[in-house]
Amino acid sequence: MRYIPNAENDWGEMLPAIGFKRLEDLINILPEPLRLKEALDLPSPLAEMELVQHLLSLSEGKKMISFLGAGAYDHFIPAVVDHVLRKSEFYTAYTPYQPEVSQGTLQAIFEFQTLICQLTGMEVANASVYDGVSAVAEGILMAQRLKGRKKCFLARSVHPESRIVTRTYTHPLALELKEIPYTASGSTDLNALRDQIDGETNAVVLQQPNFLGCLEDLEEAAAIAHAQGALLIVAVMEPLSLALLQPPGLLGADIVVGEGQSFGNALSFGGPYVGFFASKESFLRAMPGRLVGETVDREGRRGFVLAVATREQHIRREKATSNICTNQALCALAVLVYLSTLGKEGLKELARVNFSKCEYAKKRLGELGRLRFSGPTFNEFVVTLDHDPQFILPQLLQKGIIGGFPLKKFYPEMEREVLICVTEKISRKNIDRLVEVLGSVSKEAK
C-alpha cells in the first residue's frame, strides 16, 4: 500500500464525516447485485525488490546485432534526453487545459510544432498524433474533409501498416483506396498514377524514403495530384532523412505526416512513439489534434495556450475534426530535446553517417547477392537472398544477428527479399560480419 497515504487511522477520522463506519462499507454505494463478493483473481502483491527482480528476468535477452528498421529505427539517444523526460513536472502533468500552470508543456509543444515545420517545410504542425502509421490515416481523413471526393491513392511502397490502419479507419466511409505499384527502381510508378488518377481523387499518399528504402520524386507526384485538384500527402517514417532531403513542403506536399520515434524515442517494442502532422496554413481548421498558439497575458507578457480548439472533440463533440484527446506529448518532448541537442550540424552529420554506412553495406551485400532496386536510398535498402529468408534468418539469429525484415510478410511477390537498415549504431565490423555469415549460410544451403 506504499502508494496510498491514508491509512486506517485516517479513515477513522474521515468515515464518520460521511456517514460510514468501515472503509469496506463504501461498496454499499453500489447496487447490491453488482457488488463483487470475491477477491480479484490476481497474483499476490510484490514488494518493490521482488517486482524489479521479476521484470529484470522478463527483460533478459541476448545482445544482438540488428539490421531491423522498417518504421522503427535504432538510433543512439544522448543521456540528456531521458534526464529531461524524467523531470516529473513534465511527465506527471496532463494536457495543459490550465495554461497558467502549464507554460512548460505549452512552450515545449510550441517549439516542437516549430521544429516539425522547419524539418518538413510546412506552415503549421500540430502537437502530435499517436504514431506515424495512424497519422497517415488521419491525413486521409483530413483530405476527405477538405475535398469530399470518392477515392484516395496510396503507393504500395507506403508502410504496409499505414495502409492497413488506413483501411481500418476509413472502413465506415464510402472511400475507395487504390494502390499504386512500384517500379524496378523501387520508387512509385508515377506513370501508373497519372493514368489512373481522376477528378474524384481526394489525395495521393507517398512515403519518403519509401518502405523499400527508396527515394520518391515528390515534385512530379505533386504535379500529377494537383492537376486533378487532389492533395499530396507525404509520410516520413525515418525523419532523420530530412536532414539531407529537400523538405516535402518545398516540393509541393499539402500535408506531411510521419513518425518521430527516430528522434530520441527508444524502440520499446513498438511504442510509445509519436506521430507528427503538418500542413499548409490554409487547411488549419480541418486539422486533427491539439495545437498550441502564442498569445499574451494581461500584462502583455508572452505566453502559450491551446489554440483553435473549436475543431476538437471536447467542444465540437460529434462534429470534431478527430476524436483525439490524449496524444503523445512526452514523446514529442523527447523529439524536441533530441533535436535541440543535436542541432542543425549534429543532425546533418548524423544523417551523413547513416547514409555512408548504408552505402558501404549496399556495396558489400551487392558483392554477395543482388540489390533488389536500383534507385537511390537513405539508410535502408532491399536485398534479394539466394534462399528463402525463413530458412536463412533463423540461422543468422543463432549467430547473434537479426538480419533484416523479410518482406514476404507484406509483399507476397518478394519471397526472398529482406529490408536492411543501417544506422550509426552499426559498425563496419557488424556489416562485415553480416556479409560473412550470410555468405557461409548461403553456401551451406547449396
Added chain:
Amino acid sequence: MKENWPGACGLILEEPLIFEKGGKGRMGYSLPGLDVDEADPEKIWPSKLIRKDWQGFPEMSEVEVVRHFTHLAQWNYGVDSGFYPLGSCTMKYNPKVNEDLARLPGFSGLHPYQPEEVAQGALRLMYDLQNFLCRISGMDQVTLQPSAGAQGELTGMLMVRAYLNAQGNPRKKVLVPDTAHGTNPASSSLCGYQVIQVKSNERGILSPQGIEEKMDEDVAALMITNPNTLGLFEEHICQIAEIVHHKGGQIYCDGANLNALMGLSRVGDMGVDVLHFNLHKTFSTPHGGGGPGAGPVGVKDHLVRYLPVPIITKDQERFRFDYDRPQSIGKVRSFYGNFGILIRAYAYILSMGPAGLKRASLVALLNANYLRGKLKDFYFLPYDFPCMHECVFSDRLQSQYGVTALDIAKRLMDYGFHPPTIYFPLVVHGALMIEPTESEAKETLDQFIAAMVQIAKEAQTDPGLLKNAPHKTKVSRLDEVLANRKPKLRWKP
C-alpha cells in the same frame, strides 16, 4: 492570504524560446569517427532531392539545453508538485520504480519486428496483462493495441460495427448520454454513426424509460460511462443493457472512471459488450503532459473475432502473435500498442495485488465523498447523492457575486493547487469536477477544503481578487481569444 499554502512562495526563472538561444556552431552531441568511406548524397541523389538548408534550427551546447528545459519544467504543475484533482482524468501518483522498469534495456531496446523467439519476455508480459485486465473487468478478451482512450473507443465501435455488419446491418445511430466525454460522440461519428443524445434524469443517471424511448432497430449501440462523469453509479445499467440488447444493440462502456470499481464491481457483469481502459488513469501510468497513454479494449466472447490483429496467444510455453484472424477489424496503429506504458501498468497491478487495487478504489471513494461532504455547505452540489470517485459542484452560489467556475479555478492556483476540471460535464452549468484519487493524504484534502472555503468567502468579500487570479503564476490570465483569432502556431526567424 496566510503564508502557509504550498503556493505561498517561489522563484520563477525566465527563459526564451529555444530558437532565441544558442549560437552558430554550437552542438550538444558527439559522434564516433566514421569507420567507412564517407559517401556524399550530392553525388548519388538527384540534385532536386538535396536539402538546400533551413533557417532558425537550434544550435546549442548540452548545458544550454538542460537549463532551457529545467526552466520550462519549473513553470509546470504535475502530480509530483501537488494536489491535481482534475476530474475524469484520475491524476493519481505515478510510482517511480515503474519508470525505471519501462526503461530496462531489455525492454527499451526491443525492436517491434524482432523475431518472437527473442522477445518472449515482452510477449509474456503482454499476455499476462491482457489476462489481468480481463479479470479486473470481467471481460473475456483484451487487445492492448489502442494508444489512448479515444482510440480505444474507435476500436470498440469499429468492432460493434463489424459485428452488426456480419448480421446484415451495421445500423445508423449511437446513443450517447448528455454527461458523456466529448470523445464518445466524436468516435461514434468517426465510425459513421449519427449521434443521438440521451438525457440523464433528475438523479444524474440514465433511466431505463429514457433509453426505451430512444432505442430502436437503427441503434447500433449505447455508449455509457460508469460511474458517469458526475461521479454517480449508473444504477440501472443492467436493465438498460437488457433493453438495448433486446433490440439488437450493443453496450459500449467508457472505462475512464474504472478507478472507482477495482475489486468492487466488474463492468463485465453489467451487461457491457465492449469496454476500454485508460491505463494512464486507472493503472497509474503517467499522463506525460498529454500522453502517451494506452487504451486497451476488452470484449465479450461474441466480439473476440473482430479484435485488431495481432492478439497474443500462448502455445504450451511459447508466446506468439496471432495474425490469422480473418474477421478482425484490422489495425488502429503500428505494431502492438504503447508497450512502454503497458510495462508500467503491469508493474502497478503486480505491486498492488488484488487487495491493494480494491483498497485504491475504496480510498478513492472515501476521499471523494469526504470532499463532497466538507464542501457542500460552500458550493452548490447539483446532485446530492453519495458519489463514487469524483464529485461535481457548480459556481451557482458564487455567480451572484459575478464569480465563475473559471475564476475559482484560477484562484486555486494561488493557493498552490491544480484546479479541478471546469465546465464539464455539460449538464451542470459552471461545473467544478473534483477527483481527488486515492493518492492524497487527509491533510492535503483538508488544506484543499480550507482553500476552497476561503475562496468562497473571497467571492463574497473581494470578487476582484478572483476575477484577476492567478496572481502568483509565471503568467497571468492569457488571452485565448487572441490566440484563436490570429493563430500564431510557430516561431519564425
